[in-house]
Amino acid sequence: MSKLKYALYTGCTAKESTPELLSSTLAVADKLGIELTILEEASCCGASHLQDFDPFLSHVLNARNICYAEKLGLTMVTLCNTCQINLAMTKEKLDHDNDYRAKVNEKLAEVGLEYKGNVKIKHFLYALIDEYGLENISAKVEVPLSHFNIAPFYGCHNIRPSELQNTSNGGENPYNPTSLDRLIEALEGNAVDYASKNKCCGFHVDLQAPHTSNALTGTALLDAIDNNADVVVTPCPLCHLNMDIKQKSAGKQAGRDINIPILHMPQMVALALGCTAKEIGLKFHVSKATHLKGA
Amino acid sequence: MSDTTKVNIKAFRFNAETDYLPYYKSYEMEVGKDELVLDLLNRIKWEHDGSFSYRRSCRHGICGACGIKVNGKAVLSCKQNALELVELFGNELIFEPQSKKRVVKDMIIDKGDFWEKHAEVKPYVVADIDEHPTHETQMSQEEVENILDADYCIQCGSCHYACPALEVNEDYFGPAAFVAAYRFTADPRDNAAKDRLEMTANLGAGVWDCVKCFECAEACPKDINPIEKITKLHNLQFEKGVASRNVATKHAEGFVRSIKKHGFLDEADIVKYSEGPIGVLKHMGDALKMMKAGKIHITDQIPFMGNMPKSKNLDEIQKLIKISQTNKL
Numbered sequence A: 001m002s003k004l005k006y007a008l009y010t011g012c013t014a015k016e017s018t019p020e021l022l023s024s025t026l027a028v029a030d031k032l033g034i035e036l037t038i039l040e041e042a043s044c045c046g047a048s049h050l051q052d053f054d055p056f057l058s059h060v061l062n063a064r065n066i067c068y069a070e071k072l073g074l075t076m077v078t079l080c081n082t083c084q085i086n087l088a089m090t091k092e093k094l095d096h097d098n099d100y101r102a103k104v105n106e107k108l109a110e111v112g113l114e115y116k117g118n119v120k121i122k123h124f125l126y127a128l129i130d131e132y133g134l135e136n137i138s139a140k141v142e143v144p145l146s147h148f149n150i151a152p153f154y155g156c157h158n159i160r161p162s163e164l165q166n167t168s169n170g171g172e173n174p175y176n177p178t179s180l181d182r183l184i185e186a187l188e189g190n191a192v193d194y195a196s197k198n199k200c201c202g203f204h205v206d207l208q209a210p211h212t213s214n215a216l217t218g219t220a221l222l223d224a225i226d227n228n229a230d231v232v233v234t235p236c237p238l239c240h241l242n243m244d245i246k247q248k249s250a251g252k253q254a255g256r257d258i259n260i261p262i263l264h265m266p267q268m269v270a271l272a273l274g275c276t277a278k279e280i281g282l283k284f285h286v287s288k289a290t291h292l293k294g295a
Numbered sequence B: 001m002s003d004t005t006k007v008n009i010k011a012f013r014f015n016a017e018t019d020y021l022p023y024y025k026s027y028e029m030e031v032g033k034d035e036l037v038l039d040l041l042n043r044i045k046w047e048h049d050g051s052f053s054y055r056r057s058c059r060h061g062i063c064g065a066c067g068i069k070v071n072g073k074a075v076l077s078c079k080q081n082a083l084e085l086v087e088l089f090g091n092e093l094i095f096e097p098q099s100k101k102r103v104v105k106d107m108i109i110d111k112g113d114f115w116e117k118h119a120e121v122k123p124y125v126v127a128d129i130d131e132h133p134t135h136e137t138q139m140s141q142e143e144v145e146n147i148l149d150a151d152y153c154i155q156c157g158s159c160h161y162a163c164p165a166l167e168v169n170e171d172y173f174g175p176a177a178f179v180a181a182y183r184f185t186a187d188p189r190d191n192a193a194k195d196r197l198e199m200t201a202n203l204g205a206g207v208w209d210c211v212k213c214f215e216c217a218e219a220c221p222k223d224i225n226p227i228e229k230i231t232k233l234h235n236l237q238f239e240k241g242v243a244s245r246n247v248a249t250k251h252a253e254g255f256v257r258s259i260k261k262h263g264f265l266d267e268a269d270i271v272k273y274s275e276g277p278i279g280v281l282k283h284m285g286d287a288l289k290m291m292k293a294g295k296i297h298i299t300d301q302i303p304f305m306g307n308m309p310k311s312k313n314l315d316e317i318q319k320l321i322k323i324s325q326t327n328k329l
Helices: A019-032 A055-072 A081-096 A098-109 A124-138 A179-186 A210-226 A237-245 A247-254 A265-272 B037-048 B082-089 B112-120 B141-146 B164-168 B175-185 B193-199 B215-219 B226-239 B247-262 B267-292 B314-324
Strands: A005-009 A035-038 A076-078 A121-123 A149-152 A231-234 A262-264 B005-013 B023-031 B067-070 B073-076 B092-096 B103-105
Touching (some): A005 A055, A019 A035, A019 A124, A019 A265, A055 A076, A055 A081, A055 A098, A055 B314, A076 A081, A081 A098, A081 A237, A098 B314, A121 A124, A124 A179, A124 A265, A149 A179, A179 A265, A210 A247, A210 B164, A231 A237, A237 A247, A237 B267, B005 B037, B005 B082, B023 B037, B023 B082, B037 B082, B037 B092, B073 B082, B073 B215, B082 B092, B175 B193, B175 B226, B193 B226, B215 B226, B226 B247, B247 B267, B247 B314
Parallel strands (some): A005 A035, A005 A076, A149 A231, A231 A262, B005 B092
Antiparallel strands (some): B005 B023, B067 B092
16 A cells, blocks of 8 residues: 655644644554655635634635645645544635635735645544555554443534535434444454434534533433443544533433543554553543553 | 345334334335335335335425435435435435424425525515506516525425524524525515515524524525525515614624725624624623634734735735725615
């Protein structure tokens, strides 16, 4: 296999409140021999909120983000479901609406850039599964995860709307996604089957509707726990934040204790590939996760 | 060689008048390539159990009566090919009503909450009509296109009962009501835009409680993409000056403030800015936990000492914001 090379769009969380996401991603790429070039010029994707306020500005800024991957001529890889959907929505709009693309390019020209539409945008999860390959990952497992019952939590913005997502997620069925389950099994872990795995965590209304957010996070986590999960894994740092930080308030609302570690997808892979504790960064979790390394 | 496929249907059964609890009943049948879910519902009723109940009427995907869920996926029974579902889910198909908690009998639910919310957004043109007009009302091509596909809604309830925000917050209007609100607000003949925008701007009931899960876009059998109309309502609130300054609108607008400064989102600052000096206090517990874990730092909000990354070529981002920003709060 020739060496895989990607332009890495880190997103904001990996550079701020979830440093463990960035360090584990880089460690996994290193172990697997994948070359990642961080797009240091990139700005925030707007996190699905900026477009509520100013849709044109949101498209202009995301088009600029994509321009920098185009300059490298590399597929753009994301670490966050919401970054993925925002960038993909801009690409979809610009690739199918020439007038709109011209309007956006008129603005980009002012800073010497042009959106061409010639690179793909893919979440790291699907780069690993569909391009690196599960058998190749399996072959590199040093610490099998066979002691763990792992509940995959997919996160909305990687699987819906399927018409948009299926161009980059290997045709995942939004009502019965399997990629994370297959990854868990490739790492020799036990994938937990539970109804909430493709549901919403409520992150995006956490400020204005904490009751909704707590209800959705609480329901999903209790569903995982009731199906014997020891740990939850998610490809989305926003799901991670809501589920890691809000366990106490979600549990209080549900009237039950919730206490379960929430791993980022690359952290899980890093554990199985035998990366260092520092790279995996389990100490950065609010819900205790440090016991997972070496178990 | 048989050109049919053996399918095991597990159908949700419940009669609110006689049953304490719902149960699932299995029906095995050979299904042909042209059969629709509605054909299978009919076969359960005609070949197995005459008491099996479901709604159906037009059989042409226009009356919106026959919406159910199959393996969790919202479908319009009269439009959905059965073997396509077998391809997606395998040979066991689980037929369930759109909302189990609103079930009356088998696939039939009480859709009262749907109709109540739909009616509340004034899903009709509000206008003073000249009793003796001298010419028809004209609409430009652009005005027609602006309504998008919102006019195709058949009120089937697929998106409404797929929405998790509605599931946990009964005050919330839900995606179908928002599609109707947008459709008539975008109509140039209509005079009730402000009413509808104010109604759908309220926290708790309005568009700001949308969790952005895209379940509605996935569920709609007419491919209407309700969340696109929800975004349009968000945008119109700013464009028409209806948006008031609250935690949700400041949160959306606050992204510009952060991106202008850093390129990235300042995660702590956006909470502080959106909530205001009093509201932010309720996040102190979480902030302390995050600080303890090393996710955020006490120095983060002090210039030059914090953890805030800065995008390279920030001047480009700032210039693009200056020349591209179209809305204001």
